[in-house]
Amino acid sequence: xxxxxxxxKQVFAEAGIPTPGSELASSVDExxxxxxxxxxxxxxxxxxxxxxxxxxxxxxxxxxxxxAREAAESIxxxxxxxxxxxxxxxxxxxxxxxELYVGVTMDRGEGKPVVMVSERGGVNIEEVAEEDPDxxxxxxxxxxxxxxxxxxRKAVYEAGIPRxxxxxxxxxxxxxxxxxxxxxxxxxxxxxxMVTADDEVIAADAVMxxxxxxxxxxxxxxxxxxxxxxxxxxxxANEYGFDYVRLDGNTGIIGNGAGLxxxxxxxxxxxxxxxxxxxxxxxxxxAERVTxxxxxxxxxxxxxxxxxxxxxxxxxxxxxxxxxxxxxEQFDEIPKPVVVRLAGTNAAEGREILNDELVTVxxxxxxxxxxxxEYAEEGDQ
Amino acid sequence: MSIxxxxxxxxxxxxxxxxxxxxxxEQMIEYGTNVVAGAVPGKGGQEVAGVPVYDTVDQxxxxxxxxxxxxxxxxxxxxxxxxxxxDTNLDLVVAITEGIPTQDMAKVYKRLSEVDTRLxxxxxxxxxxxxxxxxxxxxxxxxxSGNVGLVSRSGTLTYQVVDSLTSRGIGQTTAIGIGxxxxxxxxxxDALELFENDPDTEAVVMCGEIGGEDEEEAAQxxxxxxxxxxxxxxxxxxxxxxxxxxxAGAIVSGSGTGTxxxxxxxxxxxGVPVGDTPEEVADNIEDLL
Numbered sequence: 001x002x003x004x005x006x007x008x009k010q011v012f013a014e015a016g017i018p019t020p021g022s023e024l025a026s027s028v029d030e031x032x033x034x035x036x037x038x039x040x041x042x043x044x045x046x047x048x049x050x051x052x053x054x055x056x057x058x059x060x061x062x063x064x065x066x067x068a069r070e071a072a073e074s075i076x077x078x079x080x081x082x083x084x085x086x087x088x089x090x091x092x093x094x095x096x097x098x099e100l101y102v103g104v105t106m107d108r109g110e111g112k113p114v115v116m117v118s119e120r121g122g123v124n125i126e127e128v129a130e131e132d133p134d135x136x137x138x139x140x141x142x143x144x145x146x147x148x149x150x151x152x153r154k155a156v157y158e159a160g161i162p163r164x165x166x167x168x169x170x171x172x173x174x175x176x177x178x179x180x181x182x183x184x185x186x187x188x189x190x191x192x193x194m195v196t197a198d199d200e201v202i203a204a205d206a207v208m209x210x211x212x213x214x215x216x217x218x219x220x221x222x223x224x225x226x227x228x229x230x231x232x233x234x235x236x237a238n239e240y241g242f243d244y245v246r247l248d249g250n251t252g253i254i255g256n257g258a259g260l261x262x263x264x265x266x267x268x269x270x271x272x273x274x275x276x277x278x279x280x281x282x283x284x285x286x287a288e289r290v291t292x293x294x295x296x297x298x299x300x301x302x303x304x305x306x307x308x309x310x311x312x313x314x315x316x317x318x319x320x321x322x323x324x325x326x327x328x329e330q331f332d333e334i335p336k337p338v339v340v341r342l343a344g345t346n347a348a349e350g351r352e353i354l355n356d357e358l359v360t361v362x363x364x365x366x367x368x369x370x371x372x373x374e375y376a377e378e379g380d381q
Numbered sequence: 382m383s384i385x386x387x388x389x390x391x392x393x394x395x396x397x398x399x400x401x402x403x404x405x406x407e408q409m410i411e412y413g414t415n416v417v418a419g420a421v422p423g424k425g426g427q428e429v430a431g432v433p434v435y436d437t438v439d440q441x442x443x444x445x446x447x448x449x450x451x452x453x454x455x456x457x458x459x460x461x462x463x464x465x466x467x468d469t470n471l472d473l474v475v476a477i478t479e480g481i482p483t484q485d486m487a488k489v490y491k492r493l494s495e496v497d498t499r500l501x502x503x504x505x506x507x508x509x510x511x512x513x514x515x516x517x518x519x520x521x522x523x524x525x526s527g528n529v530g531l532v533s534r535s536g537t538l539t540y541q542v543v544d545s546l547t548s549r550g551i552g553q554t555t556a557i558g559i560g561x562x563x564x565x566x567x568x569x570x571d572a573l574e575l576f577e578n579d580p581d582t583e584a585v586v587m588c589g590e591i592g593g594e595d596e597e598e599a600a601q602x603x604x605x606x607x608x609x610x611x612x613x614x615x616x617x618x619x620x621x622x623x624x625x626x627x628x629a630g631a632i633v634s635g636s637g638t639g640t641x642x643x644x645x646x647x648x649x650x651x652g653v654p655v656g657d658t659p660e661e662v663a664d665n666i667e668d669l670l
Contacts, residue, residue, distance in 0.1 A: 106483055106484075106487065106563065106564075108563040108564060108593050108630070109593065109594055109595075109598075111486075111487055111490035111491070111564045112487060112490075112491075113484075113487065142491065143484065143487040143488050143491055144488055144491050181484065184482055184483075184484060186483065211482050211483050211484065211629075212625070212629070213456060213480045213481060213482050213483065213629055214482035214483070214484070216456070216457060217457070217482075243625075243626075243627040245620075245621070245624045245625075245626060247619075247621065255537075256537055257535060257536050257537025257538065257627075258535060258561055258590075258626060258627025258628040258631055259533070259534060259535020259536070259537060259538030259539075259561070259588065259590055259616045259627075259628070259631075260535065260537035260538045260540075260541055260616075261626075261627060262535075262538075262590060262591070262616035262617040262619075262620060262626050262627070262631065263538055263541070263614075263616045263659065265617075265619045265620070266616060266617070266618040266619050266641075267658060268619075269618065269619045270657055270658065275619055278620075278624075278626055278627065280627040311537045311540045311541055311544075312520075313506075313518070313519065313520035313523075313536070313537065313540050314404075314405075314408065314518060314520055343540075343541070343544060344520060344523060344540060344544065345520055345522060345523075364660075365541065365658075365659065365660075366658055366660060
């Protein structure tokens with residue numbers, strides 16, 4: 001789960017990390033009002049979960065009310081890599097002399113958290129990571145002890161952070177690690193961490209991604225998630241308790257088990273189609289869950305056909321088939337053709353039970369996917 | 382022959398009084414697994430699925446001589462249950478639970494380096510030696526005893542591939558679901574090494590997916606250390622960067638690591654054929670045998 005910049009900064013500021021003064025705005029007038037209150041120059045920053053916002057025109061520096069109005073008009077409502085900007089953060093511009101990078105993440109290969117520091121922060125940090133990985137100093141953390149203060153100092157000095165700010169940067173790194181641990185972060189970073197002419201450090205941007213599996217013990221952040229949801233369908237999936245990812249194709253996909261659903265997406269692509277979504281309904285297939293899954297997929301207006309791929313393991317195929325029939329009988333008219341493939345325990349019985357006036361039944365995964373791709377092509381014409 | 386579990390394995394089920402725990406304990410027993418006890422705090426003295434329940438794993442091991450456990454404990458308490466099992470010195474712990482916070486697993490992972498116990502999972506379907514024992518939730522009826530080993534990050538994808546194998550008359554020595562989380566106890570290399578050293582395993586299927594670099598590292602291991610042929614599959618070719626595809630570990634990072642392409646290339650470079658479809662994986666195994 002990703003927090004928006006304004007949410008992450010609120011969490012950082014509460015923990016004592018210096019952040020610029022700012023206000024959230026969702027209309028042009030609010031932007032101008034906030035800018036007047038903060039004093040120029042200010043930055044107007046789109047609040048969407050997209051990397052490279054600045055380069056894509058989602059961040060503008062303004063010097064007066066006219067420019068603020070102009071920036072607000074261009075950014076609010078703009079489409080940034082598929083996301084519509086509905087909120088902007090209006091923030092005091094920082095007059096900086098240097099940009100640093102600090103972050104904490106999980107090194108899954110090592111099974112340990114790792115803190116990172118670089119003297120070369122800013123918009124090109126990913127290129128730095130690629131071309132000159134040694135410019136980012138990494139220090140692994142034993143999760144049973146947490147980050148020792150000496151490790152923060154060591155990382156900061158090794159990264160060549162100027163002496164004047166080294167102590168402050170080490171202290172920010174320690175705070176970041178504490179936040180990462182206490183708030184179940186998956187990635188927590190400040191880029192850039194700006195250094196001013198009078199040697200102040202200030203977090204000009206903030207990233208805080210949270211482990212979704214830990215939201216049960218992070219109620220405050222779980223609330224922020226609702227605010228952060230950007231796609232109506234993804235919000236609906238949260239409500240139904242599905243793992244769902246929206247894609248831009250026209251073959252809808254429903255299945256059980258992450259690996260098998262991913263494979264179904266891959267096969268749609270392999271047979272010349274284009275997947276509209278990832279939807280894992282999980283174990284079992286009670287009528288209600290099937291109905292909800294179909295409701296999700298039919299709500300996506302791009303969808304021209306649906307492939308339903310269930311491998312009944314412990315769940316029996318006949319029960320799954322009854323669930324699918326019950327779900328589909330609730331529709332007066334099936335909005336788009338549905339292809340069902342059942343395999344595993346009692347699959348043959350299940351295929352008998354399926355109502356072939358409502359669905360097309362296929363025996364193999366490959367056959368079902370090819371059929372759904374054909375339907376999608378026909379529906380698209 | 383087989384790896385890790387057979388009909389001598391004595392199993393304690395942690396969380397046996399819950400809905401999932403009870404159902405799957407019964408299924409495991411029906412399959413022939415030697416389930417000897419359950420362990421649930423506060424439920425000691427009961428009997429579930431025909432086996433005695435103890436308050437602690439320690440008591441269960443003491444009384445019933447268990448050497449393996451299967452964990453069906455809800456995510457908030459699962460790491461604690463795994464620690465309990467690790468501190469009891471079992472040979473094998475299989476954690477089925479999905480949704481354990483990653484930072485809890487990092488602490489478990491640290492502890493694993495200090496004990497001799499092997500952990501499989503979490504977020505996995507478990508392990509099965511067909512005809513002998515299953516520890517987990519795999520549907521026993523699709524498996525058949527034979528000479529192919531199988532290791533996979535995903536449950537239902539495993540069933541799909543096993544179904545293709547079994548329907549062609551190709552049986553399995555042992556199948557292991559290692560789990561879809563970013564931090565897991567047993568990784569591909571661990572499982573491949575066990576299969577390499579098992580005289581009855583004549584070929585291995587390895588089903589990976591996007592995220593992390595385990596498949597790339599496994600490819601190197603195969604090239605350098607394995608005589609047993611391996612056929613591969615990688616799920617998630619169409620996954621967009623930055624989106625978690627169901628499994629917590631199945632995510633292509635923004636900087637482009639963990640892609641299907643990189644994994645497929647690494648495996649191909651190691652001489653491992655990677656099927657475009659699950660059926661092709663079974664074709665490849667037929668060719669390798």
